[in-house]
Amino acid sequence: MKDDSGMGVSKREARLGRFRVLDSRPVNLDGFSAEDSGIGLIAFESPDDPAPSLRLGPSGEVLEMDGVDARDFDCIDAYIARHGIDSAVAREAMDMPEIEFARMIVDPGVPRGAVTRLAAGMTPAKLAGAVALLRPVELQMAISKMRVRRTPSNQAHVTNRLDDPLLLGADAATAVAYGFRELETTVPVLGDAASNAVAVLIGSQVGSAGALVQCSIEEALELELGMRGLTTYAETVSLYGTEGVFVDGDDTPWSKAFLCSAYASRGLKMRVTSGGGAEVLMGAAEGKSTFYLEARCVALARAIGAQGVQNGGIDGAAVVASVPDGMRALLAENLLVMLLDMESCSGNDMLVSESDIRRTAHLLPLFLAGSDFICSGYGSIARHDNMFVASCFNADDLDDYLILQRDWGTDGALRTVDEETLAAVRERAAKAVLAVYKDLGLADLDPARVEQVVVAYSSKDLSEGDPHAALDAASAILERNLTALDVACSLARTGFHEEAERVLGMVRARVVGDYLQTAAIFSEDMTVLSKITDPNDYQGPGTGYVLSPQRREQIARVRQERSTAELLAEQAALAGSVVLNEKGISQTGHDPREVCIGLSPAFASRLWVTLSGVPVFEVLREILAGLEEEGCVGRTLVVRSSIDLGMIGLTAARLAGSGVAVGLQAKGTVLIHRRDLAPLANLELLSVAPLITREMYRRIGMNAGRHAKGLRPIPNRNPYTDESYEARHHATVCAMVAIERDACRDGLPVDVEIARSASRTEAS
Amino acid sequence: MTIRTASGKSLEEITLEAALAGDITAADIRIHPETLRSQASVAENAGNPQLGQNLLRAAELATLRDDEVLAIYEALRPHRSSRDQLEAIASTLEASGAALCAGLVREAARAYEDRDLLRKT
Numbered sequence: 098m099k100d101d102s103g104m105g106v107s108k109r110e111a112r113l114g115r116f117r118v119l120d121s122r123p124v125n126l127d128g129f130s131a132e133d134s135g136i137g138l139i140a141f142e143s144p145d146d147p148a149p150s151l152r153l154g155p156s157g158e159v160l161e162m163d164g165v166d167a168r169d170f171d172c173i174d175a176y177i178a179r180h181g182i183d184s185a186v187a188r189e190a191m192d193m194p195e196i197e198f199a200r201m202i203v204d205p206g207v208p209r210g211a212v213t214r215l216a217a218g219m220t221p222a223k224l225a226g227a228v229a230l231l232r233p234v235e236l237q238m239a240i241s242k243m244r245v246r247r248t249p250s251n252q253a254h255v256t257n258r259l260d261d262p263l264l265l266g267a268d269a270a271t272a273v274a275y276g277f278r279e280l281e282t283t284v285p286v287l288g289d290a291a292s293n294a295v296a297v298l299i300g301s302q303v304g305s306a307g308a309l310v311q312c313s314i315e316e317a318l319e320l321e322l323g324m325r326g327l328t329t330y331a332e333t334v335s336l337y338g339t340e341g342v343f344v345d346g347d348d349t350p351w352s353k354a355f356l357c358s359a360y361a362s363r364g365l366k367m368r369v370t371s372g373g374g375a376e377v378l379m380g381a382a383e384g385k386s387t388f389y390l391e392a393r394c395v396a397l398a399r400a401i402g403a404q405g406v407q408n409g410g411i412d413g414a415a416v417v418a419s420v421p422d423g424m425r426a427l428l429a430e431n432l433l434v435m436l437l438d439m440e441s442c443s444g445n446d447m448l449v450s451e452s453d454i455r456r457t458a459h460l461l462p463l464f465l466a467g468s469d470f471i472c473s474g475y476g477s478i479a480r481h482d483n484m485f486v487a488s489c490f491n492a493d494d495l496d497d498y499l500i501l502q503r504d505w506g507t508d509g510a511l512r513t514v515d516e517e518t519l520a521a522v523r524e525r526a527a528k529a530v531l532a533v534y535k536d537l538g539l540a541d542l543d544p545a546r547v548e549q550v551v552v553a554y555s556s557k558d559l560s561e562g563d564p565h566a567a568l569d570a571a572s573a574i575l576e577r578n579l580t581a582l583d584v585a586c587s588l589a590r591t592g593f594h595e596e597a598e599r600v601l602g603m604v605r606a607r608v609v610g611d612y613l614q615t616a617a618i619f620s621e622d623m624t625v626l627s628k629i630t631d632p633n634d635y636q637g638p639g640t641g642y643v644l645s646p647q648r649r650e651q652i653a654r655v656r657q658e659r660s661t662a663e664l665l666a667e668q669a670a671l672a673g674s675v676v677l678n679e680k681g682i683s684q685t686g687h688d689p690r691e692v693c694i695g696l697s698p699a700f701a702s703r704l705w706v707t708l709s710g711v712p713v714f715e716v717l718r719e720i721l722a723g724l725e726e727e728g729c730v731g732r733t734l735v736v737r738s739s740i741d742l743g744m745i746g747l748t749a750a751r752l753a754g755s756g757v758a759v760g761l762q763a764k765g766t767v768l769i770h771r772r773d774l775a776p777l778a779n780l781e782l783l784s785v786a787p788l789i790t791r792e793m794y795r796r797i798g799m800n801a802g803r804h805a806k807g808l809r810p811i812p813n814r815n816p817y818t819d820e821s822y823e824a825r826h827h828a829t830v831c832a833m834v835a836i837e838r839d840a841c842r843d844g845l846p847v848d849v850e851i852a853r854s855a856s857r858t859e860a861s
Numbered sequence: 862m863t864i865r866t867a868s869g870k871s872l873e874e875i876t877l878e879a880a881l882a883g884d885i886t887a888a889d890i891r892i893h894p895e896t897l898r899s900q901a902s903v904a905e906n907a908g909n910p911q912l913g914q915n916l917l918r919a920a921e922l923a924t925l926r927d928d929e930v931l932a933i934y935e936a937l938r939p940h941r942s943s944r945d946q947l948e949a950i951a952s953t954l955e956a957s958g959a960a961l962c963a964g965l966v967r968e969a970a971r972a973y974e975d976r977d978l979l980r981k982t
Binding site (some may be wrong): 142171172175176179180181183210213217262317320321324325326340344345348349351352354355356357358359360361362363364399400401402403404438542580581582585586589590594597598605606607608610611613614615628629750 | 864866872876877880881885886887890891892893896899900903904906908909910911912913914915916918919920921922923924927930931933934935936938939946962963965966967969972973975976978
């Protein structure tokens with residue numbers, strides 16, 4: 098660096114340690130773009146975004162919308178103008194200042210219905226303008242209030258690199274066991290699609306009923322699979338915010354509208370997919386902000402009659418996240434959907450960052466606010482088996498997710514699964530798929546593979562298998578026109594009666610059609626939860642969705658939870674390994690070489706091993722040995738009147754001939770005290786008990802001896818550590834301290850002698 | 862309202878036993894147009910007329926064969942059809958009582974002409 102500033106900056110060769118470390122952090126693998134509105138690389142308010150406007154003709158027809166004259170409408174404008182604007186409220190809605198509407202959105206005192214009524218009369222630019230005014234926490238408040246369904250839910254990706262039908266079945270059953278209510282599969286090889294759909298359909302009905310399944314593929318084939326009942330919802334009906342990209346996607350608003358109706362005509366739930374950033378990626382954003390283009394998509398979704406939208410973190414998410422305000426824009430996309438009274442399948446889909454912190458920050462607002470689907474594809478499988486792309490949260494994050502639910506007391510729609518239950522559903526699902534494929538003549542899969550599949554984390558753990566099995570099965574399914582009915586019958590014939598009934602239950606559900614309503618899912622007893630049956634009634638604290646006591650219990654009981662007794666299991670294992678003999682009330686010593694060791698109340702009577710795993714007896718032996726090395730004499734006494742280490746140390750010091758003492762708690766924390774110091778002062782303290790080694794205890798003994806002799810010892814240094822010892826050990830610390838407290842009683846210190854228990858010694 | 866399938870079977874008749882005996886075909890497990898109309902009015906009454914319209918269009922399509930539905934979808938994709946071809950589809954739909962779908966196809970035909978989305982000759 099050349100010093101031309103006159104500030105005295107010196108030339109240097111080495112990179113600053115600060116930046117060397119920061120450069121190596123995962124967040125610096127992410128790309129960050131400078132705003133460039135010309136190509137649409139801007140989250141909100143591009144200079145080319147139109148100002149809101151709406152001019153209506155005498156019969157309510159739209160003459161101008163968002164600055165564009167009806168004669169110049171592109172196909173998206175044209176469809177929204179004709180079908181998407183409620184002309185009865187349009188004037189009132191468009192005349193309202195954006196800031197006033199923004200406040201209505203957030204205000205819990207304004208009913209949800211009053212907001213959706215006005216939103217239905219707004220143009221895309223008007224909606225975008227109002228939502229852009231909301232700060233992150235206001236967006237969360239708004240989402241809590243505006244999402245359609247009261248009960249939050251979650252969706253999983255279930256795919257694998259091999260399109261292995263048995264693994265797909267087992268992983269589908271796994272996702273359902275964890276609580277996912279929609280499963281989305283796709284294919285690396287398009288020809289395998291029908292096989293994947295059938296395998297996931299079967300797996301999804303193992304363990305419990307009612308999970309919905311889809312297979313994300315080319316529109317026409319996806320529709321065909323749906324018509325046959327091999328899938329039970331559709332989602333990848335993509336919308337884009339500019340005409341160019343829309344047409345490149347081989348559709349128009351009218352073909353998409355028809356597609357919506359086509360799905361519904363077979364009793365199938367469907368939603369559309371959009372999400373900011375797609376237009377920039379296709380190089381055709383027309384200079385508009387990602388958020389404004391997304392507002393167009395969402396308005397179009399409502400106009401074509403879709404019940405829901407997947408957005409806010411889909412394929413273009415990393416593009417949006419690369420610019421300033423990007424994460425906020427992604428969250429705001431979900432709110433747009435809710436304002437237009439549609440089901441939100443809310444982002445948290447694509448992995449938006451290499452940084453665990455950043456991807457968690459992306460998840461958290463929605464996770465806390467609750468959404469119709471918190472993740473629009475939680476990667477329930479390994480990252481490398483996700484054939485969409487890795488998700489924001491994946492199989493290896495399940496424990497983190499479950500614990501986040503527990504931390505915040507919030508319903509992320511997942512639940513803990515124990516190993517035995519998971520093994521059982523994985524095995525049953527794999528066996529069911531095996532049986533159906535054989536029974537229907539789709540494939541003769543190797544029964545020995547079932548066991549591999551049950552224990553596999555991912556397809557990496559499987560042998561290659563028959564590389565054409567899925568393709569051959571898929572061809573047979575299509576050629577022979579197999580339907581959900583065939584799958585149900587085959588399950589019944591092969592002894593999977595429960596699953597057969599459940600598949601047939603999904604068939605019946607399509608005849609009833611209740612799950613065509615907005616934001617519908619099935620509970621495990623096949624009750625439809627939707628805008629109609631389970632409307633979100635949040636109106637501030639004490640209203641809206643609340644955890645039932647049963648659900649709270651389910652969230653609280655993570656598999657890592659330990660009772661106090663379990664936390665003390667290590668203590669129990671060493672209980673009675675030494676004996677503590679009391680020798681009488683401690684007297685003041687007179688030998689100047691005498692150093693006392695003050696022990697905590699439960700030391701070697703109810704607590705036996707320190708947090709670093711060293712038995713208390715051995716800790717004491719090291720300290721005594723250290724004293725001996727310095728030519729000092731140790732005297733051991735128990736201070737039962739306090740659990741405070743400073744007070745224990747000081748009490749012992751006042752009894753010591755030298756006036757110096759070591760204070761030692763059963764959990765291993767240790768200090769050196771002197772009789773003239775204040776209780777909370779000390780000469781040396783090792784406070785991080787889990788990290789204290791035998792050598793350090795010996796050195797404490799030596800240093801105490803040197804203090805007794807009036808020397809100036811070199812104190813122990815805490816070892817280097819980056820671990821969160823509080824997080825690791827504090828649960829156990831609380832259990833140990835409770836025992837110390839319980840052992841605490843009035844009375845004078847007592848001299849003790851600690852020796853190995855005779856019976857234990859013989860036994861060992 | 863008692864719910865029946867498109868072929869007139871009641872829900873209680875859709876059983877595994879019947880399916881295994883071959884007494885149920887794919888046509889027996891299709892949703893009835895009247896059910897879709899009733900769902901349409903539920904949606905509309907709940908404040909979403911666009912979803913209502915979608916379900917009414919679905920009611921019209923419920924009686925069409927899968928391949929017919931797929932063919933119309935294909936024809937509506939960009940640059941697939943001429944104005945006359947779209948008009949022919951609309952007329953057929955109209956003749957079979959699918960007035961809303963016919964309207965949608967005609968609207969598409971006009972828009973495709975404006976936006977150059979008709980089949981290139």
